[in-house]
Amino acid sequence: MIRRKRACWVAAFMACVLLLGGCSIWPGQDDSATSKKAALTLWYWNRSIDDKLLAKAQEQFPNIQLTAQKIGGDFKAKLKTTLAARSGEPDIVALNDWIMELFPSEDRFYNLYDLGAGDIEDQYLEWKWKQGVTPSGQMIGFPMDTGPTALFYREDLFREAGLPSDPDEVSRQINSWEAYAAAGEKLKNAFGGKVFLTDNIGSVYNQVLSQGTDRYFQPDGTFLGLDSPLVKTSWDTAISFKEKGLLANADGWTPGWNAAMNNGEIASFVGAVWMKQVLQEAAPDTSGKWRVARAPGGDGNNGGSFLSILKSSEHPQEAFELIRWLQNPENQLEQYQTLNLFPSAPSVFDSPSMKEEEPFFGGQATGSVFAESAQHVPIAFFGERYPSVHGIITRRLNDIAKQNANPQQVWNDTVQRVDRELQR
Incomplete structure (x- = not known):
């Protein structure tokens, strides 16, 4: 009788244990499912994200085990190859x-809208935000840095040529591409053709x-044609600079460009903040x-990056909270200070660090x-075929500049080549 009561008591106790175990954790019980961190892998390239900031993220998110992989070589090719293979994809990836x-x-x-x-959309520049949104309205890219443009110019050469040399005066007087070309002809005459207005x-x-909105395509994929006002104006302006002898024919990212800048053969160029x-x-x-100074003809942007979360990730919400923190206004300001990555969050534009004097630029902030x-x-739309069309045009322009075509x-x-490309 005693054995039977003891057996019934044990059975009842075990039933309670099982019942409670389904909805709670006993003190001292090791629940690996609860204590396990969300493992996330991030792909980025050198200087796209501050390594010290990534180290801070480990402290900021104790629930995340972050593996940050700095990818060298052709980043875009590696990503596309990985996407095609549908294997080895990171959770988070930087996109240029x-x-x-x-x-x-x-x-x-x-x-990212679903996450x-x-x-927080209103914390970022509208044009930058929209660059990460597909024509169907899906947001796949979170704003990182930007590349706003301006006119870089040699104050001493402008002054010697009788041109305005104070940044505010340059912005006010050389405010169009026509005025910029006229300044170039004055420079050429002042220096006997030994100093060129710009690079290529x-x-x-x-x-x-x-500086314009309508590039080559509409959001529905319609090709605007190369005779659209913006494209034709851009082409004609470039040709006129060549015909007036204002170009040094120095290609960027070459020793020749470096030497021309260092030797004072090029007096100015329009370029991004980086x-x-x-x-x-x-x-x-x-x-x-x-x-x-402000760029002639208006403001534009060259470059800038984004962060995306791949569908293969098992922890999309944790990944979103991470990228949201990495690119919040405060951290964007910090990366401006450490890596010169220009923020896409305008709330930091009035920060003291954005107004620091810079010796290389004569103490100008x-x-x-x-x-x-x-x-x-x-705000401008590019489209997935923008690079192929743009590449054809710029290569043919180089033929004009260097081969006198x-x-x-x-x-x-060029019109025929673009048409053939779009029919492929």
Whole structure:
């Protein structure tokens, strides 16, 4: 009888244990499902995210085990190869301004609106935010840095040529591409043709194009044609600079460009904020001689990055909270200070660090110029075939600049080549 009661008591006790175990955790019980961290892998390239900030993220998110992998070489090619293989994908990936090439693969990415992105949309520049949204309205790219443009110019060469040299006066007087060309002819005459206004024909075309809204395609995929007003104006402006002898024919990212900048053969160029570092490394002997003014013709943007979450991730909400923190206004300001990554969050534009004087630019605080530019960049649509069309045009422009090809013949040939490309 005693054994039977003991057996019944044990059975009842075990039943209670099982029942309670389904909805609670006993003290001292090791529940690996609860204590396990969300494992996230991040792909980025050198200087796209501050490594020290990534280290801080480990402290900020104790529930996340972050593996940050700095990918070298051709980042875009590696990502596309990985997407095609559908294996080895990271949870989070940085994307450069070629994000539009991935719009057809939007189903491979989480819609960040579904994860809460809409709650903080007003903290970021509208044009930058929209660059990460596909034509169907899915947000696949969270804003990182931007590349607002301005006019970099040699204050001493402008002054010697009788041109305005104070940044405010340059912004006021050289405010159009026509006025900029006129300044170039004055420079050429003043220095006997030994100093050129700017670097190359492709740069002129790109910068005029970046100041407009209608590039090559509409959001529905319709090709606007190369005779659209913006494209034709950009082409004609670039050709006119060549015909007037204002170009040094120095291609960017080459020793020739570096030498021309350092030797004073090029008096100015329109470029993005990240060109500050490029210029300082290329032309150290010119320190103190450069200034920055608003770009002739209007404001534009070159480059800038995004963060995306791939559908293969098992922890999309944790991934979103991480990228939201990495790119909040405070951390964007910190990365401006450490890596010169220009923020896409305008609330930090009035910060003291954005107004610091810079010795290379003669003590000018150039951050204010780029901040003003960033707030007036037009909203523009690119489309996934933008790179292929744009590449054809810029290559053909180089034929005109360096081989003295006939501009009208090259234009006709370019139209045909683009048509063939779009029929593929």
